[in-house]
Amino acid sequence: MARVAFIGLGNMGAPMAENLLKAGHSLKVFDLNPEVVDRLVSNGADSSETALAAAQQAEIVISMLPAGKHVESAYLGEEGLLSMLSSRPLLIDCSTIESETAQKVAAAAEEQGFDMLDAPVSGGVAAAAAGTLSFMCGGKEAAFKQATEVLDAMGKNLFHAGDHGAGQTAKACNNMLLAILMAGTSEALQLGVDNGLDPKVLSDIMLASSGKNWTLEVYNPYPGVMEQAPASNDYKPGFMVDLMAKDLGLAEEMALKSGSAIPMGSNARNLYVAHQKKGNGTKDFSSILEELK
Ligand code: NAD
Secondary structure, eight states: OOEEEEEOOSTTHHHHHHHHHHTTOEEEEEOSSHHHHHHHHTTTOEEOSSHHHHHTTOSEEEEOOSSHHHHHHHHSSTTSHHHHOSSOOEEEEOSOOOHHHHHHHHHHHHHTTOOEEEOOEESHHHHHHHTOEEEEEESOHHHHHHHHHHHHHHEEEEEEEESTTHHHHHHHHHHHHHHHHHHHHHHHHHHHHHTTOOHHHHHHHHHTSTTOOHHHHHOOOSTTTSTTSGGGGTTOOSSBHHHHHHHHHHHHHHHHHHTOOOHHHHHHHHHHHHHIIIIITTSBGGGGGGGGO
């Protein structure tokens, strides 16, 4: 069992950290928001005043932060973990960020004698709670092998995508596809409803037909079809529109650099950014259906 520090206990980080506790790892946690820390402490974690205090005695440090700028500020600079830590734990960043930022932070980490992995996840809050996430890792093979001890407690599919940044590249491709599927599924459901169909009946038909996809299986965007889905809970996240808009921006930047055509991804990004600008940033990303009503 490992001594783990967990930084960032939001919608994803908190249930992931809880699974580490359940697996018997010892855990020190830090988040800027004290309320989310209390939840972990009541489950057996130790709280720390700073990220540095959480990480100081750890063998493995895991971060789950919103975006690249938060990851840079946690690890880089004079006050960052890379400069301040006297020990050399394995660093695993599970946030979804730019591949370039992941490469930059990992290069700085290696320079200081740390091993680091980018390890973004897929599966959403339900998979985080169930310990069934997919991890897409970028970094050295030895670091990936070392990380499996803790990643196994939080996920069921562990992939080594390649060197530093490769996990983030895979994640951007996956989330672009997810946004396209969510927007397309919402479009199909609203079209059916506008033409007199019951959204539950239409969902059942598409689930047994060629339109079947993950959003219909576990994350139906139409209110009332799936009791546990954010759509049936006032679109409470889940996975925020702000984060999906960020991820689609990552895919767009990647496509510009590689000269790839992503017509569906660009459309999905435009749709999500327009939805975000109307004040929907903190709603769940399945609320994109409201744009189509
Ligand atoms: P969230 O906003 O719910 O949680 C982020 C947490 O980080 C918050 O509790 C915030 O207080 C904390 N935080 C921010 N800066 C910090 C700092 N400097 N030090 C310590 N804590 C800090 O976000 P989330 O939904 O948990 O997502 C986290 C990451 O996982 C994002 O990159 C997101 O794109 C990705 N992701 C989310 C989902 C999902 O379904 N929610 C699924 C896959 C991947």
